[in-house]
Amino acid sequence: MSGLLITGGAGFIGGNFVRHWLREHPRDHVVVLDALTYAGNLESLDDVRDHAGFRFVHADICDRETVARVFEEEGIDRVTHFAAESHVDRSILGPAEFVRTNIEGTFTLLDVARQAWDGDRNCRFLHVSTDEVYGSLTADEPAFTETHPYRPNSPYSASKASSDHLVRAWFETYDMPVLTTNCSNNYGPFQFPEKLIPLVILNALEGKPLPVYGDGSNVRDWLHVEDHCRGIAAVLERGTPGEVYNIGGDNERSNIEIVQLLCDHLDRLRPAEQSYRELIRFVTDRPGHDFRYAIDSGKIQRELGWRPEIGFDEGLASTIDWYLDHLDWCERIRSGEYRRYYERQYADRVDKSTG
Ligand code: NAD
Ligand code: TYD
Numbered sequence: 001m002s003g004l005l006i007t008g009g010a011g012f013i014g015g016n017f018v019r020h021w022l023r024e025h026p027r028d029h030v031v032v033l034d035a036l037t038y039a040g041n042l043e044s045l046d047d048v049r050d051h052a053g054f055r056f057v058h059a060d061i062c063d064r065e066t067v068a069r070v071f072e073e074e075g076i077d078r079v080t081h082f083a084a085e086s087h088v089d090r091s092i093l094g095p096a097e098f099v100r101t102n103i104e105g106t107f108t109l110l111d112v113a114r115q116a117w118d119g120d121r122n123c124r125f126l127h128v129s130t131d132e133v134y135g136s137l138t139a140d141e142p143a144f145t146e147t148h149p150y151r152p153n154s155p156y157s158a159s160k161a162s163s164d165h166l167v168r169a170w171f172e173t174y175d176m177p178v179l180t181t182n183c184s185n186n187y188g189p190f191q192f193p194e195k196l197i198p199l200v201i202l203n204a205l206e207g208k209p210l211p212v213y214g215d216g217s218n219v220r221d222w223l224h225v226e227d228h229c230r231g232i233a234a235v236l237e238r239g240t241p242g243e244v245y246n247i248g249g250d251n252e253r254s255n256i257e258i259v260q261l262l263c264d265h266l267d268r269l270r271p272a273e274q275s276y277r278e279l280i281r282f283v284t285d286r287p288g289h290d291f292r293y294a295i296d297s298g299k300i301q302r303e304l305g306w307r308p309e310i311g312f313d314e315g316l317a318s319t320i321d322w323y324l325d326h327l328d329w330c331e332r333i334r335s336g337e338y339r340r341y342y343e344r345q346y347a348d349r350v351d352k353s354t355g
Contacts, residue, residue: 001075003029007061007109008083010040012191013128013225017080020229022048029053031074033067034083035060038337043329044190061105064112071116078124080236081109084163087194088132088156089345092287095155102159103166110170110178117176125178126236127167131221131248132157133182136290139219143294146182146244153288164244177241181232184248184295187315188225189322193330194341196255197316200262201323202330204276210263211346214285216256219292223249224310224319234304248295249308256280265320283349 004021008014009032018032030053034040048054055074059066061083070076083105085091085098106127117123134144135151150165152158170176187197200210231247239245253261263276300306323330 003074003076004078005076006032007081010034014082015044016225017229031055033057039192064108067112080126082128088154091156098155098159103162106163121177127180129164129182130160131182131184131293133161137292143296145296171242179235179239180244182246184221184223186225204266209281210279211283218255219252221248221295222251224315227308231306234306238304245300246295246297248297251312281351282353
């Protein structure tokens with residue numbers, strides 16, 4: 001028996017990966033294991049739940065017994081590990097859950113896989129990580145390569161960096177067939193609306209302020225989630241165990257540019273009395289806010305033939321269309337927990353806009 005375990009498959013990237021994988025490998029046996037935290041939503045998997053080879057397990061990755069049982073019962077020989085606490089602002093408000101899920105959870109998965117696989121080098125454990133582990137770049141430093149030193153600055157990135165180190169150690173010490181991907185900021189359908197792009201779209205439609213941290217000059221590299229999923233699939237299928245692959249969009253944008261672009265799209269699609277740009281507010285900066293991320297994805301391009309295929313204009317337009325068509329999904333997932341988080345995160349941020 002052979003099975004692919006997808007942890008965090010009810011979240012944004014994991015869910016998109018489940019759909020991508022089953023489209024490309026309709027006969028595969030796919031097991032999603034997810035704790036369904038505020039960020040996980042089974043509704044996001046509605047279109048694949050009836051698939052013959054699909055199974056969902058509601059469990060925490062720190063629950064060793066259940067994870068071990070899933071490995072055994074489902075014949076797990078491959079893992080794509082997405083499950084994580086993923087939002088920087090939440091990690092600042094409450095870091096404990098990040099240490100638990102991202103570090104202890106990754107440890108649990110690695111250790112269960114090591115025992116279940118018992119030295120079988122045909123298995124694959126792909127750990128999905130982030131460019132944020134490398135820290136912050138100045139405006140003109142070269143982009144992150146896979147050998148860039150680790151300098152995480154937030155509780156989120158520090159917990160992801162720790163998990164990357166565990167994965168590396170399981171290769172060096174136990175010869176586990178692991179692979180790590182470090183990717184830049186994703187955007188696309190099903191992203192939880194606490195992250196910049198969906199938050200701005202939904203706030204604009206509701207006539208709420210569009211909070212831009214600091215002066216909006218921080219730079220992120222943006223990649224469409226579907227391109228990221230193709231990259232992960234390429235690494236899972238053809239990557240070399242023990243190796244790290246950076247995945248990025250070669251698409252650096254300042255935050256204010258992103259917010260203005262979103263406003264301009266919405267001005268065309270859903271014109272209001274005044275431009276949505278009037279809602280932009282520069283607010284208190286995020287503590288430890290990394291200035292710039294940029295990814296050098298030369299290695300995965302050269303070795304695995306991957307490259308981003310979705311242009312930013314096209315990807316952003318289709319993402320906005322998706323949110324406009326799924327306002328009911330957004331409404332349902334913004335639970336009481338989300339509203340409490342939103343209050344805590346934004347209530348005290350001082351509006352520093354002039355004029
Ligand atoms: P997300 O927050 O949308 O989803 C996380 C999923 O993990 C949710 O379904 C949640 O229920 C589940 N989960 C959380 N804690 C769990 C636990 N203890 N046990 C089992 N399941 C648990 O996150 P995302 O944006 O889809 O990110 C997925 C992965 O990709 C993360 O590891 C993240 O670090 C990484 N990543 C994200 C981005 C990005 O831009 N979003 C970029 C690079 C890397
Ligand atoms: P985010 O989507 O949280 O991703 P990350 O912090 O992992 O890069 O934020 C993207 C950028 O947008 C980041 O520089 C912080 C900024 N930001 C705002 O200016 N306002 C907001 O309300 C949010 C959520 C983010």
